[in-house]
Amino acid sequence: MSLDKPYKDVPGTTIFDAEQSRLGYHLNQFCMSLMKAANRERFKADERAYLDEWPMTEEQKQAVLARDLNRCIALGGNIYFLAKIGATDGKSFQQMAGSMTGMTEEEYRDMMIKGGRSAEGNRYVGEDGDAQAQHQPQGAAGRKGH
Amino acid sequence: MARITASVYTSHVPAIGAALDLGKSNEPYWKPLFAGYDFSKQWMKDNKPDVVFLVFNDHATAFSLDMIPTFAIGTADSYQPADEGWGPRPVPVVKGHSALASHIAQSVIQQDFDLTIVNKMDVDHGLTVPLSLMCGQPEAWPCPVIPFAVNVVQYPVPSGRRCFMLGQAIRRAVESFDEDLNVQIWGTGGMSHQLQGPRAGLINAEWDNKFLDRLIADPDGLSKVPHIDYVREAGSEGIELVMWLIARGAMADVAGGKPPKVAHRFFHVPASNTAVGHLILENQQ
Numbered sequence: 035m036s037l038d039k040p041y042k043d044v045p046g047t048t049i050f051d052a053e054q055s056r057l058g059y060h061l062n063q064f065c066m067s068l069m070k071a072a073n074r075e076r077f078k079a080d081e082r083a084y085l086d087e088w089p090m091t092e093e094q095k096q097a098v099l100a101r102d103l104n105r106c107i108a109l110g111g112n113i114y115f116l117a118k119i120g121a122t123d124g125k126s127f128q129q130m131a132g133s134m135t136g137m138t139e140e141e142y143r144d145m146m147i148k149g150g151r152s153a154e155g156n157r158y159v160g161e162d163g164d165a166q167a168q169h170q171p172q173g174a175a176g177r178k179g180h
Numbered sequence: 181m182a183r184i185t186a187s188v189y190t191s192h193v194p195a196i197g198a199a200l201d202l203g204k205s206n207e208p209y210w211k212p213l214f215a216g217y218d219f220s221k222q223w224m225k226d227n228k229p230d231v232v233f234l235v236f237n238d239h240a241t242a243f244s245l246d247m248i249p250t251f252a253i254g255t256a257d258s259y260q261p262a263d264e265g266w267g268p269r270p271v272p273v274v275k276g277h278s279a280l281a282s283h284i285a286q287s288v289i290q291q292d293f294d295l296t297i298v299n300k301m302d303v304d305h306g307l308t309v310p311l312s313l314m315c316g317q318p319e320a321w322p323c324p325v326i327p328f329a330v331n332v333v334q335y336p337v338p339s340g341r342r343c344f345m346l347g348q349a350i351r352r353a354v355e356s357f358d359e360d361l362n363v364q365i366w367g368t369g370g371m372s373h374q375l376q377g378p379r380a381g382l383i384n385a386e387w388d389n390k391f392l393d394r395l396i397a398d399p400d401g402l403s404k405v406p407h408i409d410y411v412r413e414a415g416s417e418g419i420e421l422v423m424w425l426i427a428r429g430a431m432a433d434v435a436g437g438k439p440p441k442v443a444h445r446f447f448h449v450p451a452s453n454t455a456v457g458h459l460i461l462e463n464q465q
Contacts, residue, residue, distance in 0.1 A: 142381060
């Protein structure tokens with residue numbers, strides 16, 4: 035019998051559960067290693083070589099190199115661990131969170147100052163809120179194609 | 181005997197710590213946030229506790245994925261502010277209260293809550309930002325602190341119900357400590373926020389304010405709210421709010437005493453990605 039995971043139908047959201055944690059163990063532990071200044075230096079000097087020291091999948095390594103946080107999360111990353119990459123790059127939590135929406139830093143910051151993203155239309159997959167798959171990327175980047 | 185005199189609830193957003201440490205608290209973005217804590221800083225001076233029992237969560241700082249304790253109590257004499265990747269916050273060392281912490285650990289485990297006991301741990305913004313908000317920037321924190329870390333990073337996190345019952349066990353543990361100590365219990369984290377995915381930036385002020393209302397007047401009912409409601413309504417990281425139910429469960433009315441007095445209530449959006457909520461509840465004699 036399968037486990038009850040009612041959180042699978044929340045749009046634009048990956049819950050870091052035991053299954054994701056299992057997939058992302060080495061990816062997240064790599065991130066954790068960046069809490070040491072010496073490791074940050076080694077990573078910055080040669081990212082690929084540093085990543086190759088970890089038994090991560092090639093897909094996970096590519097996602098890190100591209101700083102594609104959505105991809106990292108899909109592959110088992112957790113945002114509190116991935117934040118260590120951001121710290122290494124000199125990015126704030128807001129810059130990191132914003133990068134996953136497709137909005138520019140300014141667009142995301144403005145959205146937060148105006149009260150943040152509404153839950154309306156963003157509670158269940160299949161509604162029409164701005165976090166739904168059909169509305170990605172958000173902000174100016176999403177309007178270019180129309 | 182020791183007794184719990186009050187509970188404090190507050191968000192613990194890292195950017196708040198950074199704003200304080202970098203001297204930005206008077207900037208227009210931050211000023212309204214810090215103004216909401218002016219009352220609280222004075223209240224802390226007027227109601228100085230002997231010990232703060234501080235419920236928080238570690239954010240991939242002391243606990244990596246090597247070990248993920250659901251409930252961990254700090255029984256050490258002191259805790260260093262952690263380097264979370266941006267360098268340690270320039271805040272005082274956190275002094276512990278090992279005697280009371282060990283007593284609570286023993287009592288609570290005997291009440292069927294299987295705590296992890298931690299004798300060495302660095303503490304991250306989850307613990308130090310609430311101290312800064314309530315105490316400002318002193319040379320030393322005003323009293324010893326017992327850190328109590330809850331896993332809210334990897335699902336499943338403990339249920340609101342479990343947290344509420346744990347708070348009740350903590351109250352009984354505190355009251356069985358012989359020394360006369362004035363103990364405050366703080367619940368931290370939240371309110372609505374989501375830090376990941378295309379839904380990042382979610383804020384639900386209406387839900388948050390209902391949460392505050394129910395935390396004050398109907399904590400038992402609130403404790404039955406399932407995880408999925410937090411995720412859907414308050415964002416994936418809004419689940420941190422279950423920690424507030426530990427502090428609320430330790431208040432006297434839950435054990436048949438008088439309802440608490442609401443000394444202070446504050447709500448503000450945004451602090452970085454997050455809705456900030458804050459309450460001070462006092463037990464009435």
